[in-house]
Amino acid sequence: xxxxxxxxxxxxxxxxxxxxxxxxxxxxxxxxxxxxxxxxxxxxxxxxxxxxxxxxxxxxxxxxxxxx
Amino acid sequence: xxxxxxxxxxxxxxxxxxxxxxxxxxxxxxxxxxxxxxxxxxxxxxxxxxxxxxxxxxxxxxxxxxxxxxxxxxxxxxxxxxxxxxxxxxxxxxxxxxxxxxxxxxxxxxxxxxxxxxxxxxxxxxxxxxxxxxxxxxxxxxxxxxxxxxxxxxxxxxxxxxxxxxxxxxxxxxxxxxxxxxxxxxxxxxxxxxxxxxxxxxxxxxxxxxxxxxxxxxxxxxxxxxxxxxxxxxxxxxxxxxxxxxxxxxxxxxxxxxxxxxxxxxxxxxxxxxxxxxxxxxxxxxxxxxxxx
Numbered sequence: 001x002x003x004x005x006x007x008x009x010x011x012x013x014x015x016x017x018x019x020x021x022x023x024x025x026x027x028x029x030x031x032x033x034x035x036x037x038x039x040x041x042x043x044x045x046x047x048x049x050x051x052x053x054x055x056x057x058x059x060x061x062x063x064x065x066x067x068x
Numbered sequence: 069x070x071x072x073x074x075x076x077x078x079x080x081x082x083x084x085x086x087x088x089x090x091x092x093x094x095x096x097x098x099x100x101x102x103x104x105x106x107x108x109x110x111x112x113x114x115x116x117x118x119x120x121x122x123x124x125x126x127x128x129x130x131x132x133x134x135x136x137x138x139x140x141x142x143x144x145x146x147x148x149x150x151x152x153x154x155x156x157x158x159x160x161x162x163x164x165x166x167x168x169x170x171x172x173x174x175x176x177x178x179x180x181x182x183x184x185x186x187x188x189x190x191x192x193x194x195x196x197x198x199x200x201x202x203x204x205x206x207x208x209x210x211x212x213x214x215x216x217x218x219x220x221x222x223x224x225x226x227x228x229x230x231x232x233x234x235x236x237x238x239x240x241x242x243x244x245x246x247x248x249x250x251x252x253x254x255x256x257x258x259x260x261x262x263x264x265x266x267x268x269x270x271x272x273x274x275x276x277x278x279x280x281x282x283x284x285x286x287x288x289x290x291x292x293x294x295x296x297x298x299x300x301x302x303x304x305x306x307x308x309x310x311x312x313x314x315x316x317x318x319x320x321x322x323x324x325x326x327x328x329x330x331x332x333x334x335x336x337x338x339x340x341x342x343x344x345x346x347x348x349x350x351x352x353x354x355x356x357x358x359x360x361x
Binding site for chain 1: 101102103104105108111124125126127128129130132139140141151153154156166169170171172173174176177178247248279299300301302
């Protein structure tokens, strides 16, 4: 079964029971500079694998870019 | 009379204290942004030439497609540069607090000491990019309560500057002129009053001019006012020759700082000759000039 979540504003289907850590791995961000927010709360990297995703969760996956 | 300290060599006479902000010590008084460069390689060269040891970075969404591209951190030596994450592009205190926390998480993972720092921007409008004073003050309070060392972008309003310091900002950073406008220091008198307020009884409180620099003389002019540092980005990144401008900025920052420490002469309406009045040829016996005054 699949649930739908919002990742950086885009709807995305993930298998039910997935964690934020699974999503990060599927997207190829493992080992990259990344911070994750689930429903407006930062989830520290070490706890991503404990963070079970629920239908309708809103995730932000961000990194550092050039800026002033 | 107070004697000046003995000068061991002419180079020693230019010795300076480092810039101290919220527990950090910076050798350079320039903070340089990492945006708008033609390439990451050019950015890295410019950071090196500017002499800075603190660079600002922004927090943005990862690209979900073609994500394997290079990251700016592949081009910034995070053991050399202290990273200062910003909340650029935030128009509400809520967004600014979220972005600050995301930046902190990113920098903690990197082990960069800048993790507990934030350059706070809460903007009021897209056209001017002027700060929203009410939102800026609220976000400052919330981030200070959350343990952040807050360096806050603000206008050159002296009363606002005072309020932000009272709210716990580690550095108040008034704009010289609008972000990226290159107009330099538009109201030096406001900056003077900001400094008077912020440094009253606290002379080491760091004041950094953030935004508006167009060219090297703007940096020198800011430093000559006695501010502790200057933060700039576009003036280097969009110069015709960015690397050369980075060198110019480094020199200007040094020149302005040294001039401030040296103490400029007062401005006078009339001339004062540099060469002696006495001993000029053709003087009359009464000592007066043969020419009319």
